[in-house]
Amino acid sequence: MAEQDAFVRHEMLAPEAPPARETGATKWLRENLFNGWVNSALTVIAGYIVVSFILEIVPWFSNSAWNANSLAECREIAEGACFAVIRERWQQFLFGFYPSDQYWRPVLAFLLLIPALAPVLFEKVPRQTFYFTAAFPFIAYWLIWGLSIWYPVTAALGFVIGAYAANYASKQVSGVLSAGIGVLVAIIWWAVLAAPVGTLLNMILPIGLSSVESREIGGFTLTLILGVTCISLSLPIGILLALGRMSDLFIIKVICTGFIELIRGVPLITLLFVASVLLAYFLPPGNTFDLIMRVVIMVTAFASAYIAEVIRGGLAALPKGQYEAADALGLDYPQAMRLIILPQALKISIPGIVNVFIGLFKDTTLVSVISMFDPLGIVTPIRADADWNGIIWELYGFVALVFFVFCYGMSQYSQYLERKLQTGHR
Amino acid sequence: MTAIAEETNGGFRLSQLIYDTRYRSLTIQAVALMAFMLFIGWLVSNAVTNLEALGKDFDFSFLSQPAGYDINQRLIEYDSQSTHGRAAMVGILNTLLVAVLGCITCTIIGVVAGVLRLSNNWLVARIMSIYVEAFRNVPVLIWILIVMAVFIDTMPPPRAFRGDEPDATMLFGAIAVTNRGVYVPSLVWGPGSGVVLVALAASIVGMFLFARYAKKKQEATGETMPVFWINLAILFVPAFLVYLIAGRPIGMEYPALQGFNFQGGVHLRNSLIALWIALSLYTGAFVAENVRAGILSVSKGQSEASAALGLQPSTTMRLVILPQALRVIVPPMISNYLNLTKNSSLAIAVGYMDATGTLAGITLNQTGREMESILLLMAFYLTASLTISAFGNWYNASVKLKER
Numbered sequence: 127m128a129e130q131d132a133f134v135r136h137e138m139l140a141p142e143a144p145p146a147r148e149t150g151a152t153k154w155l156r157e158n159l160f161n162g163w164v165n166s167a168l169t170v171i172a173g174y175i176v177v178s179f180i181l182e183i184v185p186w187f188s189n190s191a192w193n194a195n196s197l198a199e200c201r202e203i204a205e206g207a208c209f210a211v212i213r214e215r216w217q218q219f220l221f222g223f224y225p226s227d228q229y230w231r232p233v234l235a236f237l238l239l240i241p242a243l244a245p246v247l248f249e250k251v252p253r254q255t256f257y258f259t260a261a262f263p264f265i266a267y268w269l270i271w272g273l274s275i276w277y278p279v280t281a282a283l284g285f286v287i288g289a290y291a292a293n294y295a296s297k298q299v300s301g302v303l304s305a306g307i308g309v310l311v312a313i314i315w316w317a318v319l320a321a322p323v324g325t326l327l328n329m330i331l332p333i334g335l336s337s338v339e340s341r342e343i344g345g346f347t348l349t350l351i352l353g354v355t356c357i358s359l360s361l362p363i364g365i366l367l368a369l370g371r372m373s374d375l376f377i378i379k380v381i382c383t384g385f386i387e388l389i390r391g392v393p394l395i396t397l398l399f400v401a402s403v404l405l406a407y408f409l410p411p412g413n414t415f416d417l418i419m420r421v422v423i424m425v426t427a428f429a430s431a432y433i434a435e436v437i438r439g440g441l442a443a444l445p446k447g448q449y450e451a452a453d454a455l456g457l458d459y460p461q462a463m464r465l466i467i468l469p470q471a472l473k474i475s476i477p478g479i480v481n482v483f484i485g486l487f488k489d490t491t492l493v494s495v496i497s498m499f500d501p502l503g504i505v506t507p508i509r510a511d512a513d514w515n516g517i518i519w520e521l522y523g524f525v526a527l528v529f530f531v532f533c534y535g536m537s538q539y540s541q542y543l544e545r546k547l548q549t550g551h552r
Numbered sequence: 553m554t555a556i557a558e559e560t561n562g563g564f565r566l567s568q569l570i571y572d573t574r575y576r577s578l579t580i581q582a583v584a585l586m587a588f589m590l591f592i593g594w595l596v597s598n599a600v601t602n603l604e605a606l607g608k609d610f611d612f613s614f615l616s617q618p619a620g621y622d623i624n625q626r627l628i629e630y631d632s633q634s635t636h637g638r639a640a641m642v643g644i645l646n647t648l649l650v651a652v653l654g655c656i657t658c659t660i661i662g663v664v665a666g667v668l669r670l671s672n673n674w675l676v677a678r679i680m681s682i683y684v685e686a687f688r689n690v691p692v693l694i695w696i697l698i699v700m701a702v703f704i705d706t707m708p709p710p711r712a713f714r715g716d717e718p719d720a721t722m723l724f725g726a727i728a729v730t731n732r733g734v735y736v737p738s739l740v741w742g743p744g745s746g747v748v749l750v751a752l753a754a755s756i757v758g759m760f761l762f763a764r765y766a767k768k769k770q771e772a773t774g775e776t777m778p779v780f781w782i783n784l785a786i787l788f789v790p791a792f793l794v795y796l797i798a799g800r801p802i803g804m805e806y807p808a809l810q811g812f813n814f815q816g817g818v819h820l821r822n823s824l825i826a827l828w829i830a831l832s833l834y835t836g837a838f839v840a841e842n843v844r845a846g847i848l849s850v851s852k853g854q855s856e857a858s859a860a861l862g863l864q865p866s867t868t869m870r871l872v873i874l875p876q877a878l879r880v881i882v883p884p885m886i887s888n889y890l891n892l893t894k895n896s897s898l899a900i901a902v903g904y905m906d907a908t909g910t911l912a913g914i915t916l917n918q919t920g921r922e923m924e925s926i927l928l929l930m931a932f933y934l935t936a937s938l939t940i941s942a943f944g945n946w947y948n949a950s951v952k953l954k955e956r
Contacts, residue, residue, distance in 0.1 A: 157672075158672065158673065158674035158675075159673060159674060159675060161672070165671075165672070165673045168668075168671070168673050168675075168676050169673055169675050169676070172673075172675045172676050172679055173675060175679070176675070176679065303570060374577070375577055375580060375581050375584075376581065377581040377584055377585050377588075378580070378581060378584050381584065381588055387938075388934065390937070391930075391933060391934040391937035391938060392894070392929075392930045392933045392934055392937070393894035393895065393897040393908075393933055394894075395897045395898065395900065395908060396897065396908065396912065396926060396929055396930050396933060399912050399926055399929075400926060403916075403922040403926070404922055404923060404926055406602070407598070407599045407602045407603065407922075407923065408595045408598050408599050408602075409598060410598055411598065411601050411602055411605060484688075484689070488689075488690070488691035488692070489691070491691040491693045491694065492693060492898070494693070494901075495693075495898070495900055495901055502691075502693060502694065502697065505697075509701070516705055518698065518701040518702060518705060518706075519698075522694055522697060522698045522701070525694060526690040526691075526694050526698075529689065529690050529691055529694070530686070530689045530690050533688075533689035533690070534685065534689045537689070
C-alpha cells in the first residue's frame with residue numbers, strides 16, 4: 127500500500143455544543159413564550175400587564191406609611207400605601223370589641239386549637255391526643271365566653287354519662303336500643319341535672335373568668351369560631367344526611383332529600399336572616415338564644431347539606447360490588463358503612479368536602495350583613511370614619527390576604543391528603 | 553330450619569319489631585316519622601305561641617299595601633306609591649337581571665381563562681393560575697365591596713367631564729364611567745322599527761333552514777359549504793337593507809352632561825355594575841377550573857385520531873373535543889350558575905335592590921312581617937334554583953353519553 131492522500135481521522139471529534147437557540151434560556155423562551163406569532167403577541171401583552179402591575183405595586187409598598195393618625199397624615203408622609211390604619215386598628219381586626227385586658231383568652235384558645243387539630247390532620251401524632259381534641263370545644267368555649275368553668279364541664283359530662291349508659295345497656299339489649307338509651311340519658315342529664323349540678327359545683331369551688339358577651343366578639347376571632355365550629359359539626363351531620371338520602375328506608379330518604387334540596391335551593395344570606403330574625407320565633411317562648419349560636423345552627427345546616435351531596439357522589443361512585451361484598455361477609459348496616467363503604471366513599475369525596483369547607487370559611491364573611499363584626503364588619507365603620515375615608519386596598523387587601531392564606535392552606539392540605547390516601551391503581 | 557319453625561309456631565312477638573330485619577326497617581321509619589312530625593309540630597306551636605305573644609298574625613295582605621320607598625334601579629314601572637308586592641316584583645326582576653348578565657359574562661371569562669390556563673405560553677398560563685387562585689380563595693363579598701369602593705372612590709365625578717379640556721372623557725364618545733354609575737347609550741325605537749325586527753327574526757329562521765340544507769347536501773353529496781360565512785350574511789344583510797329602506801327607524805340616544813349629572817341613555821348604578829363585575833370575575837374563576845378539567849378529560853388519542861382522519865384543527869375542536877368535554881363541563885357549570893344566582897343576594901351589601909334588598913330588606917323593616925317576607929324570599933330562590941337545575945338536568949340528559 128502506497129502512501130495515500132486521503133485524510134483519515136483516527137480519533138472521534140468532540141461533540142459540538144448544541145446551537146445557541148436550542149439550549150438553556152433561549153430554548154425555553156422559544157418553546158414557552160415565542161412559538162408562533164399568536165403566542166408571541168400574547169406574551170408581549172401579558173408581559174406589558176405584568177410589568178405595569180409591578181411598576182404600580184412596588185412603589186405603593188415601598189412608599190408606605192405606618193405611623194399616622196389619619197389618611198391625610200399618611201399622604202403627607204408618603205405617596206404609597208397607608209398601612210397606619212391597620213397598625214391603629216389591628217386589635218379590632220383580630221378580636222373585634224373583646225375587652226382588651228382579656229386578649230390572652232382568644233389567643234390561648236387559638237394556640238390550643240393547634241394541638242387539638244394536629245391528631246385530626248396528621249396521622250403521625252400520637253392517638254392519645256384525641257382526648258384533648260374532644261375536650262377542646264369545652265375549653266375554648268369557656269376561654270372565649272368566660273363564666274364559671276363548671277358549666278362546660280357539666281355539659282361535657284353529659285357525653286361521658288351518655289356513652290357509659292349506652293355501653294352498659296349494650297350488654298343487656300341490642301345495639302340500636304342501647305344507643306337510643308345512651309342518647310336519652312344524656313338528654314335527661316342536660317335538660318334536668320346539668321345546670322343545678324354546675325351551679326352547685328360553682329358554689330363549692332368557684333373557678334371562672336369574667337363573662338364576655340357575644341356581640342363583643344368579632345374580627346378574625348369570630349371568623350375562626352364560626353369556621354371551626356361549623357366545619358366540625360357539618361361533617362358528621364352531612365355524612366348522616368348522605369346516608370339517609372341513599373338509604374332504602376323511604377320515609378328517611380324523603381326527609382333527608384327534602385332537607386338537602388330546601389337548604390341548597392336558598393342563598394346562605396336568607397338562612398342568616400332566618401338566624402337573626404326568624405329562628406327566635408321557632409324556639410320555645412322566652413328563650414334567649416345567643417346570636418352566634420343561632421348563626422352556627424344555620425351555617426351548619428347550610429354546609430351539611432352541601433357536604434351530604436358531595437358524599438352522596440362518593441357513595442354513588444363506589445362499585446356496587448363493594449356493597450354486595452359487605453352483605454356477603456354478613457356485616458350489618460352500621461358495620462358495612464363504617465368498615466367498608468364510608469372509608470372508600472369519603473376518600474373519593476375529599477376534594478369536594480374540602481371545597482365545601484373552603485366555601486364555608488369564606489361564607490363566614492356574610493355575617494357582616496346581619497351586623498356582626500367579622501373582619502368585613504370591622505372594615506365598614508373604619509371606611510366611614512372621617513379619618514380614614516377613602517382607603518380601599520389597604521383594608522380589603524389585608525382581609526383578603528388573610529382569607530387567601532387560610533383557604534389556600536386548606537386546598538393544599540386536601541391535595542396532600544389525596545396523595546397520602548392514594549392506594550395503588552397507578 | 554329452626555328459624556322457620558320458630559316463626560310458624562311462635563306467631564308475632566313484639567321483640568320482632570327490633571330484632572327481625574323484616575320489621576326493623578318499618579320500626580325505624582315509623583319512629584323517624586313520629587320524631588319528625590313531633591319536631592315540626594314543636595316548631596309550629598312555638599311559632600304560634602311566640603307570634604301570639606307579640607300580637608302578630610300570619611297574613612300576606614301587606615303585599616297589597618303601598619310600599620312608600622323608592623327603588624332607583626328598576627326594569628318595570630314603580631314609584632313609592634306602588635305596593636309591597638310590586639316592590640318585590642321589581643326586586644325579583646333585578647335579581648334575574650344581574651343573574652343573567654353575570655351568567656353570560658362569567659361563562660365568557662371562565663372559558664377564556666380556562667383555555668388560556670392550558671396554553672403552552674408559560675407567562676399567560678401563570679397569570680391565569682394567579683387569577684383563578686386569587687378569586688377562588690377570597691370571599692366574594694370582599695370582591696363585591698372592593699369593586700364598589702373602587703367605583704365610588706376612584707372614578708371621576710360627572711363634573712369632571714365638563715369644560716373644554718375635561719379631566720375625564722367618555723369611552724368611544726358614548727359611555728360615561730362616573731362615580732355615580734355608568735351611562736350607556738339607549739336604543740330609540742322609531743316608527744317602522746318593528747319591520748326591522750321582523751326581518752331579523754326571519755333571518756334567524758333562514759339561518760337554521762340553510763344550516764339544515766347544507767348538512768343534508770353534505771350528507772348526500774359530500775360537498776361542504778362555508779356555512780358560517782353565509783349564515784353571517786343571512787343574519788345581517790337583509791335586516792340592514794330593511795333598516796335602510798325603512799329610513800333608519802332605530803336610533804341611539806347618547807348620555808349627555810346636563811347640569812350636575814348625565815341625562816339620557818341608560819343609567820347603570822354603581823351597585824349593579826359592582827355586583828355584576830365581582831360576581832362574573834368570582835364565578836369565572838370557578839368556570840375556568842371546570843373548563844380546564846373538561847378539556848383535560850378528553851384523552852389525547854381523540855385529537856390524534858381525528859387528525860389521522862384528516863380533520864382540520866378547528867373541525868377537531870368543534871366535532872370531537874368539545875362534545876366530549878361538554879359532558880364533563882355542563883353539570884358543574886349548572887351549579888356555578890346556581891351559585892351565581894344565589895350569591896347575587898349579596899346585593900344587599902352594596903344597596904342594589906334585588907329580591908333580598910326589597911323583600912327581606914326594606915319591606916321587612918317597614919312592615920315588621922319577618923315570617924312572611926322571609927318565607928316568600930326563600931320560596932322565590934327555591935323556585936329559581938329548582939328551575940335552573942331542572943333545565944340543567946334536561947340539557948345534561950341530552951348531551952349525556954348514550955350507553956347501549
